[in-house]
Amino acid sequence: MRYPASEKLEIIRLVEDSHLSASLTLAKLGIPRTTFYRWYDRYLQRGEAGLQDQSPKPTHVWNRVPTEVKSKVVQLALQETELSPRELAVTFTDQERYFVSESTVYRVLKAHDLITSPAFIVIKAANAFKDKTTAINQLWQTDFTYIKVLGWGWFYLSTVLDDYSRYIVF
CATH class of the missing domain: 1.10.10 (Arc Repressor Mutant, subunit A)
Structure with a gap:
């Protein structure tokens, strides 16, 4: 109380x-x-x-990025529009001799509405295999996902499960 x-x-x-x-x-x-x-x-x-009651909030947060540094990050992002947050963080650290992480750059840019949402390519699965199986060892279950990671490129994620994998005991 x-x-x-x-x-x-x-x-x-x-x-x-x-x-x-x-x-x-x-x-x-x-x-x-x-x-x-x-x-x-x-x-x-x-x-x-x-x-008198004192404010429970600290007056200074030790790891807060100063406002002037945030504005410099935004200026760099507006100059170098093709760079990802990771590349911007590295470039900023090299140029300004002040370390900012990729996540900090991402949060600053997101706060200034400078992060675009990623483009998704939706591919619908077929109802049946195009090439029907002719032997038991050809029955494989696969799942491929094609992802574009901005600043890194395109990647395939795939999982493969054949019909005998369920019997393997380790």
Whole structure:
């Protein structure tokens, strides 16, 4: 439970003025000793202002990319439109002597709507094999996928399963 600064100050004065020990007074109030002494230390250091709620957010994030670096990444991307985020990260690191990862470049470009969605080629599977099998060892199940990875090129992904693979035991 969060207490406003006025209640914290009242609790501090109540503990100071109590004829009971601090731990007994805090136990009767239901306030943990560590919480009270944190409040009390802040009160002794900064007065009533120290009892105000403080923002739990850090004032500085150690790994945040500065805004000026982000704008330089965007400028480079606008100059070198044919480069992928991976290539932009390498080029930026080489030119500016400031390391940015591929994922950072991707996020910066995505935030500025400079990432295009990949082009998909949809291929419909046939209902039957074009070349019918004539022997048992010709019955194979295959699956091919043709993928274009921007900045890398085209790749085939294939899986092959023949009719005897299910009987192999390791």
